[in-house]
Amino acid sequence: MYNLRVLRLLRHSLITKSTAGTAMTQSPPYRLLASQHKRRPQLGAVPSDQLEQLKADYFERSSELSNDEWDRVRSTLTDSYKYINDSNVDAVVLGMCSSAEKLPLAKSYLSYLQAQGIKPNAATLGRMLRVYNAAYHTRTLSDEEQAEIVHICDTLQGAHEILDASSCEHLIHGLVATEQHWQRAVPLLEMMKVTSAPSVTAYSTLAAKAFAAEQPELAWRLLEEMLQARKLPKCEVYLAHLAQSAQQVQTLGAQLERLLCFLERHDIVISDLVAQQLLALAQRLPQQLQATTTRLDRMGKCGACQQHLQHVAISDAQFAELRESFLAKVLIRNDVFQKSTPQEVARFKQYVEQTAPYDCVIDGLNVAYSTGNKKPPQQLAKLLATVVRYFKERRKRVLVLGRQHMRNWSRPAMQYIQNNASVFLTNNLTHDDPFLLYATLHSGQDTDFFSRDLMRSHAFLLGSELKAIFRRWQQEHQYSLVTQTQTGQIIVKEPIRYRLSAHKVGNVWHVPCCEVYTVNPSESFEVPEKWLCLSIAPNVV
Amino acid sequence: MLKNLVHWRAGKFLLNRVSRAGATRCLCTPFKNQTNESAALGDAEPAIRKHVNPFAQTTSTPLPDNEVNESKEERDKRLKVLQLEADIAHQEGRRVPALDFFKEHHWAHVLTLPSKSARIKYYAFLWQIEMKKESEQRKKALRAEGTERRIAEMRKEREENTHIIYGLAHTSMFLRIYDSTINHWQNNRLTRAMQFAPKIVLDCSYDAHMTNREASYAAKQLMLCFAENRAHDEPFDLHYCNANFKGRCMQSLERFIPTMHNPEFPMNVHSECFTKLFPKQQLVYLTPHCREDLVTYNPDDIYIVGAMVDTVNNEPLSLAKAKRLGLRMARLPLDHYLQWGSGSGKSLTLNQMITIMLDIKKTGDWNAALQHVPRRKIIDLGTEQAQGRQALNRRANKLNVRIDHLLKYENNRPESTAFATPQKVRQHKDGLDFNLDSWATGKKKTSRNKCEGGA
Numbered sequence: 003m004y005n006l007r008v009l010r011l012l013r014h015s016l017i018t019k020s021t022a023g024t025a026m027t028q029s030p031p032y033r034l035l036a037s038q039h040k041r042r043p044q045l046g047a048v049p050s051d052q053l054e055q056l057k058a059d060y061f062e063r064s065s066e067l068s069n070d071e072w073d074r075v076r077s078t079l080t081d082s083y084k085y086i087n088d089s090n091v092d093a094v095v096l097g098m099c100s101s102a103e104k105l106p107l108a109k110s111y112l113s114y115l116q117a118q119g120i121k122p123n124a125a126t127l128g129r130m131l132r133v134y135n136a137a138y139h140t141r142t143l144s145d146e147e148q149a150e151i152v153h154i155c156d157t158l159q160g161a162h163e164i165l166d167a168s169s170c171e172h173l174i175h176g177l178v179a180t181e182q183h184w185q186r187a188v189p190l191l192e193m194m195k196v197t198s199a200p201s202v203t204a205y206s207t208l209a210a211k212a213f214a215a216e217q218p219e220l221a222w223r224l225l226e227e228m229l230q231a232r233k234l235p236k237c238e239v240y241l242a243h244l245a246q247s248a249q250q251v252q253t254l255g256a257q258l259e260r261l262l263c264f265l266e267r268h269d270i271v272i273s274d275l276v277a278q279q280l281l282a283l284a285q286r287l288p289q290q291l292q293a294t295t296t297r298l299d300r301m302g303k304c305g306a307c308q309q310h311l312q313h314v315a316i317s318d319a320q321f322a323e324l325r326e327s328f329l330a331k332v333l334i335r336n337d338v339f340q341k342s343t344p345q346e347v348a349r350f351k352q353y354v355e356q357t358a359p360y361d362c363v364i365d366g367l368n369v370a371y372s373t374g375n376k377k378p379p380q381q382l383a384k385l386l387a388t389v390v391r392y393f394k395e396r397r398k399r400v401l402v403l404g405r406q407h408m409r410n411w412s413r414p415a416m417q418y419i420q421n422n423a424s425v426f427l428t429n430n431l432t433h434d435d436p437f438l439l440y441a442t443l444h445s446g447q448d449t450d451f452f453s454r455d456l457m458r459s460h461a462f463l464l465g466s467e468l469k470a471i472f473r474r475w476q477q478e479h480q481y482s483l484v485t486q487t488q489t490g491q492i493i494v495k496e497p498i499r500y501r502l503s504a505h506k507v508g509n510v511w512h513v514p515c516c517e518v519y520t521v522n523p524s525e526s527f528e529v530p531e532k533w534l535c536l537s538i539a540p541n542v543v
Numbered sequence: 544m545l546k547n548l549v550h551w552r553a554g555k556f557l558l559n560r561v562s563r564a565g566a567t568r569c570l571c572t573p574f575k576n577q578t579n580e581s582a583a584l585g586d587a588e589p590a591i592r593k594h595v596n597p598f599a600q601t602t603s604t605p606l607p608d609n610e611v612n613e614s615k616e617e618r619d620k621r622l623k624v625l626q627l628e629a630d631i632a633h634q635e636g637r638r639v640p641a642l643d644f645f646k647e648h649h650w651a652h653v654l655t656l657p658s659k660s661a662r663i664k665y666y667a668f669l670w671q672i673e674m675k676k677e678s679e680q681r682k683k684a685l686r687a688e689g690t691e692r693r694i695a696e697m698r699k700e701r702e703e704n705t706h707i708i709y710g711l712a713h714t715s716m717f718l719r720i721y722d723s724t725i726n727h728w729q730n731n732r733l734t735r736a737m738q739f740a741p742k743i744v745l746d747c748s749y750d751a752h753m754t755n756r757e758a759s760y761a762a763k764q765l766m767l768c769f770a771e772n773r774a775h776d777e778p779f780d781l782h783y784c785n786a787n788f789k790g791r792c793m794q795s796l797e798r799f800i801p802t803m804h805n806p807e808f809p810m811n812v813h814s815e816c817f818t819k820l821f822p823k824q825q826l827v828y829l830t831p832h833c834r835e836d837l838v839t840y841n842p843d844d845i846y847i848v849g850a851m852v853d854t855v856n857n858e859p860l861s862l863a864k865a866k867r868l869g870l871r872m873a874r875l876p877l878d879h880y881l882q883w884g885s886g887s888g889k890s891l892t893l894n895q896m897i898t899i900m901l902d903i904k905k906t907g908d909w910n911a912a913l914q915h916v917p918r919r920k921i922i923d924l925g926t927e928q929a930q931g932r933q934a935l936n937r938r939a940n941k942l943n944v945r946i947d948h949l950l951k952y953e954n955n956r957p958e959s960t961a962f963a964t965p966q967k968v969r970q971h972k973d974g975l976d977f978n979l980d981s982w983a984t985g986k987k988k989t990s991r992n993k994c995e996g997g998a
Contacts, residue, residue: 085636085674086636089633089634089641090633090634090635090636093634093635093636094636097635097636123634124630124631124634125631125632125634125635126634128631128635129635162623162627164620164623164624165624165627166624166625166627166628166631167628167659168628168631168632168635169627169631196621196624197624197625197628197659198658198659199658199659343866430834
């Protein structure tokens with residue numbers, strides 16, 4: 003079942019192939035045929051496949067179009083699309099020329115506008131700077147081009163005192179493409195902060211240029227700022243840093259150490275691209291750096307150097323801080339009545355004082371409902387009893403948290419639980435998550451907890467400084483139930499006791515890698531597949 | 544009559560004011576200022592981190608990021624930059640309207656938005672309005688010519704008519720009843736309700752917990768509450784308590800009902816709390832987060848409905864408030880009488896709540912009262928079964944399979960079994976076979992005429 007548009011595309015491509023006689027790119031129609039489930043295009047935007055077709059129509063053939071042809075392009079755009087009118091057609095056209103090899107096309111469009119006497123507006127000039135930036139990544143720009151860039155920047159900055167965020171971003175990209183004028187981009191970043199938080203690309207391009215232009219201090223400052231704003235630097239920053247460090251062999255060790263410490267401090271996972279670059283660097287300079295890809299075995303041992311990774315434990319002081327603020331920030335928050343009553347909190351505290359310390363605290367309801375919401379109560383109770391037995395077999399002391407209605411669950415299972423664990427039942431209305439975490443924290447660093455909950459809301463409520471500490475503690479101490487097999491056996495996911503970020507073991511750095519760079523990495527505790535095992539030779543002075 | 548009304552209302556409040564012995568804390572201030580609870584627990588805690596909703600509108604406490612005493616020049620500069628931002632985004636073809644579409648109040652709103660993404664969403668909303676307007680104008684231009692012709696014809700007809708013109712606006716036997724007549728009549732009924740009917744309270748103290756949009760939705764629902772109460776056979780005496788007149792919800796309500804504050808308009812809006820107006824033992828807080836169902840409606844109780852739209856914030860705030868004030872709580876017996884589907888969840892709007900309470904007061908029958916819950920949210924077991932059976936029958940007809948011997952015993956599981964064959968293995972459908980002799984003769988088919996088919 004193909005819809006008409008796809009058929010038309012197919013026919014069109016066949017016709018053009020036959021008439022043009024040259025090799026036309028055949029990929030677009032097949033890409034469309036592959037999946038009929040496309041995301042609905044946003045109202046007002048030109049659909050991307052039609053853009054592709056327009057580009058193929060007009061731009062594939064030559065690198066310059068005459069004035070008449072540009073006229074035709076312009077009128078086609080304004081006529082066929084409802085939301086493209088005279089004020090935004092220029093920017094749209096330049097947006098279509100945004101890749102590096104289309105720079106001559108873009109230039110010819112600007113000269114066409116000049117010939118017609120149309121003054122290009124600010125958005126058009128900004129997009130022009132982006133095209134220059136794209137071209138800069140493939141080759142160095144000539145002097146006239148750089149002068150052109152500077153001229154555009156002067157025009158834009160002269161028109162307004164404070165520029166908005168997107169113009170600033172365009173200007174930064176433009177200035178970074180020049181050799182001598184890129185320093186002007188730094189105050190522009192400050193100007194961006196007036197209206198919005200500067201974007202990841204703005205920070206990344208500027209930092210990469212700072213590395214390339216041998217001003218690492220500026221680059222590091224920008225990177226720290228970026229991570230304060232919780233934005234992850236793009237791969238180009240690391241690539242630029244590596245390229246620049248490779249040029250000075252004496253300081254290579256120190257630079258790499260600095261980079262790796264930075265990755266460790268912020269729990270950054272590098273992408274495959276950067277990993278490849280590191281490996282290439284190691285191959286070129288084997289005396290300074292040895293690097294191999296490796297995997298970890300279940301106990302956290304590196305396959306290459308056979309050393310165990312560092313423990314993820316947090317320090318005692320951090321643990322104490324976490325414990326103190328937990329009750330205030332999460333349980334009470336603003337209003338204790340929302341989550342519980344004061345009498346119940348007091349009763350719970352008393353109970354915990356009496357029966358602490360535990361080896362594991364189990365979130366009864368979370369465990370019981372793990373296999374499904376609508377199971378009968380005897381099955382729920384049995385699952386809970388199975389989990390308690392799991393810990394009893396390993397001779398651990400357990401606290402089970404639940405609610406009053408659990409008294410009505412099946413008698414034998416609840417008896418077993420009562421006999422083999424301490425049980426605390428809260429009112430049926432209270433949120434029992436914070437109780438779980440409080441009991442675990444109170445018992446000390448050795449206590450684990452059992453729940454499938456990701457605890458994202460609690461992590462958020464603790465604030466950004468404590469959030470990282472909480473996450474590490476959670477990674478080290480959370481058991482979760484994966485599933486229950488047909489035979490009734492349970493599969494439990496044990497906590498990962500070793501660190502999942504870049505760190506040093508002895509003298510060897512272990513760095514985790516992911517496949518591609520993502521803007522917002524997910525927060526689950528998965529062990530990265532690929533690790534790099536690096537040893538940096540100490541500097542011989 | 545108006546004068547008496549005003550005196551009477553003032554007198555009623557004096558009567559209702561309960562003097563309480565002993566120290567009573569005013570427990571009706573917004574939640575953010577309650578730090579006493581934690582002190583009662585005896586824990587020495589550091590300064591409690593306030594959970595600040597950047598979109599909530601508060602009158603007393605300003606947002607921590609926005610300095611309220613921003614000077615005028617800074618505000619103007621910021622406005623200029625934001626205008627430039629909108630202009631450039633429009634030039635790039637993004638979903639931002641042209642600069643001349645923006646009005647003063649638009650820019651005032653833009654300046655209060657906290658982040659760039661909030662601005663982008665607001666601009667997209669305005670862009671949609673602009674596009675709709677343009678499309679309306681285009682369609683109007685298309686239709687204009689046809690409309691002119693029609694009007695000209697009508698005018699010509701009327702001029703040529705020398706006799707009486709018959710029609711609704713001209714000569715007809717129908718008496719025109721104006722909206723204002725109905726309104727006056729309904730207001731009159733409301734004033735009687737204020738004297739004699741049971742009371743219901745709408746608690747409007749949740750402004751700080753709603754976003755701007757939610758506050759506007761709440762205002763619309765409050766307006767609908769008033770309207771539906773007024774239009775009902777036996778209206779309640781409706782009271783809006785804890786109203787913050789500077790807040791977004793009340794401002795929007797004033798735009799819906801401009802005569803709200805007039806003394807002759809039968810709407811009771813108070814900025815005080817209901818605990819000051821009514822005795823505590825009569826109050827029952829209706830909240831979905833508690834466990835006790837409301838079994839029978841008691842006309843002596845004053846029921847309180849929290850006026851909050853809780854799409855974003857789903858904390859049990861009404862439960863917390865009722866617990867703190869020590870009031871009785873109840874929830875509607877929805878689980879008992881209705882089967883909820885997987886639809887939009889168990890939340891009911893304010894006007895649905897009020898109509899349910901109106902009906903339960905009038906009839907005492909929960910099934911009738913809960914008809915006001917939208918049908919899309921519940922699974923109606925009767926119609927579902929009927930639909931299922933119809934689909935099954937259609938399929939069986941297509942395949943020429945007999946299933947009626949199974950459906951006959953549907954409710955009696957032990958008796959029906961798929962292995963029991965019906966009496967005849969295959970049978971022509973009754974009445975569908977064609978017999979040329981008796982066709983179109985008008986004779987009824989009897990069992991002797993029917994040919995029963997074998998193989």
